[in-house]
Amino acid sequence: MTTDSIKTDIVIVGGGIAGLWLANRLQQQGYNCLILEKGSLGGGQTVKSQGIIHGGTKYTLTGTLTKSAEAISQMPSRWRQCLAGEGEIDLTSVKVLSQHHYMWSTQGLGSKLTTFFASKALRGRVNKLSKKEYPTVFQNPAFKGDLYQLDEVVLDVPTVIQALVKPVQQSTVQLTDNAQIDWQVNEQGTLNKFIINDQNHQLAISAQHFVLTAGEGTQDILNQLNFSTPQMQLRPLHMAMIKHPHPHPIYAHCIGAQALPKMTITSHPTPDGQWVWYLGGAIAENGLDKSTEEQIATAKQQIQQLLPWVDFSQAQWATFRVNRAEPKQSSLARPDAAYCQTQNNVSVCWPTKLALAPDLADQIVEQLKTLSIQPNTTPAVLPDWLNSPTVSAPFWQEYFD
Numbered sequence: 359m360t361t362d363s364i365k366t367d368i369v370i371v372g373g374g375i376a377g378l379w380l381a382n383r384l385q386q387q388g389y390n391c392l393i394l395e396k397g398s399l400g401g402g403q404t405v406k407s408q409g410i411i412h413g414g415t416k417y418t419l420t421g422t423l424t425k426s427a428e429a430i431s432q433m434p435s436r437w438r439q440c441l442a443g444e445g446e447i448d449l450t451s452v453k454v455l456s457q458h459h460y461m462w463s464t465q466g467l468g469s470k471l472t473t474f475f476a477s478k479a480l481r482g483r484v485n486k487l488s489k490k491e492y493p494t495v496f497q498n499p500a501f502k503g504d505l506y507q508l509d510e511v512v513l514d515v516p517t518v519i520q521a522l523v524k525p526v527q528q529s530t531v532q533l534t535d536n537a538q539i540d541w542q543v544n545e546q547g548t549l550n551k552f553i554i555n556d557q558n559h560q561l562a563i564s565a566q567h568f569v570l571t572a573g574e575g576t577q578d579i580l581n582q583l584n585f586s587t588p589q590m591q592l593r594p595l596h597m598a599m600i601k602h603p604h605p606h607p608i609y610a611h612c613i614g615a616q617a618l619p620k621m622t623i624t625s626h627p628t629p630d631g632q633w634v635w636y637l638g639g640a641i642a643e644n645g646l647d648k649s650t651e652e653q654i655a656t657a658k659q660q661i662q663q664l665l666p667w668v669d670f671s672q673a674q675w676a677t678f679r680v681n682r683a684e685p686k687q688s689s690l691a692r693p694d695a696a697y698c699q700t701q702n703n704v705s706v707c708w709p710t711k712l713a714l715a716p717d718l719a720d721q722i723v724e725q726l727k728t729l730s731i732q733p734n735t736t737p738a739v740l741p742d743w744l745n746s747p748t749v750s751a752p753f754w755q756e757y758f759d
């Protein structure tokens with residue numbers, strides 16, 4: 359048995375968008391960080407997300423501008439600055455799938471929505487398009503309804519993950535399936551260190567501060583730490599996917615009479631030049647009790663009704679299940695903003711949206727200032743039995759020929 363011990367400034371547990379964005383920010387400020395990941399970097403909810411950098415428009419559909427819409431409204435411009443190389447993180451290598459997400463209404467809702475979107479709260483963030491401005495996929499005489507352009511960019515998430523991993527890769531640590539973690543919390547609830555026991559090796563890691571960004575895995579860690587709060591809630595989804603040769607991608611919410619979009623469709627490229635369309639929104643939330651076959655049948659029926667001019671005769675269909683991990687709410691309502699709660703030297707975080715990763719990192723940076731935590735370690739030399747995790751690949755490709 360070999361035993362090592364190292365010290366770093368900040369330990370981040372979980373290398374999804376939250377952990378990776380934060381590690382980049384902290385590294386720029388001179389902190390030494392370690393990011394522990396038990397799967398692949400970005401391979402949790404992050405790579406399965408639709409890549410929409412929400413500005414909150416979707417959350418205004420109840421007719422009032424909610425707190426959630428306020429918190430998120432700054433995010434599109436923060437991300438756009440990063441994409442242009444002028445922001446807090448260099449995202450110039452990220453592939454932009456669409457400069458805008460769109461929203462269309464089924465007939466009957468059009469005039470109500472137009473009045474609402476023209477309201478002061480949303481002016482400049484939602485533009486109603488004339489027919490000649492429609493993205494190609496909607497330029498068909500069979501399209502009926504109104505189309506709005508949102509100030510929300512859509513990103514190819516695997517390239518976001520790559521861009522965020524590159525500057526911090528040296529600080530990433532793979533936790534293998536064999537690794538047992540022994541968290542050493544003192545009576546006051548301060549986490550002194552933790553020990554990774556991995557077959558013939560043992561490594562004790564101490565840090566000034568610990569940040570839990572393990573998504574769905576965070577509740578287990580809280581249980582191991584004996585922290586009764588915060589608690590996590592899961593919002594399960596049953597997403598449908600279609601791979602097909604239709605040449606035009608689509609990035610849009612279809613709005614029905616409810617606050618939740620009837621369907622949110624995004625398009626993701628495949629190496630053979632086709633697209634995989636992801637179907638989220640109400641169809642994914644309402645499809646939990648459906649088998650794969652039943653969910654595919656629902657997806658076929660709904661999408662053909664919404665986009666009757668698109669030929670799906672060559673399409674391959676698939677579904678996948680995934681949970682959104684969020685702080686527990688009194689109801690299963692959507693949380694309002696990125697969430698961070700600090701107890702002693704442990705911050706527990708759920709960004710609740712990919713788009714809100716910058717907001718979450720701001721909260722931690724502020725927290726470290728409040729706690730007077732300054733960079734004060736030298737870069738840790740990791741024992742050579744530890745490896746770096748792999749970087750998540752576009753996961754939708756596994757499902758299709």
Ligand code: FAD
Nearest residue numbers: 372374375376402403404407408409410573575711712713
């Ligand atoms: P995750 O990405 O889940 O990362 C957590 C990481 O921690 C994982 O890599 C996991 O392997 C690791 N981990 C878990 N347990 C441990 C442990 N014990 N030790 C070490 N590592 C551990 N948001 C948007 O803004 N726009 C969208 O378009 C959008 N679409 C979405 C579509 C879907 C289908 C889903 C599910 C979510 C979507 N979201 C979207 C939400 C967004 O994806 C999540 O809020 C965000 O990715 C959460 O990031 P995270 O880093 O907290 O979690």
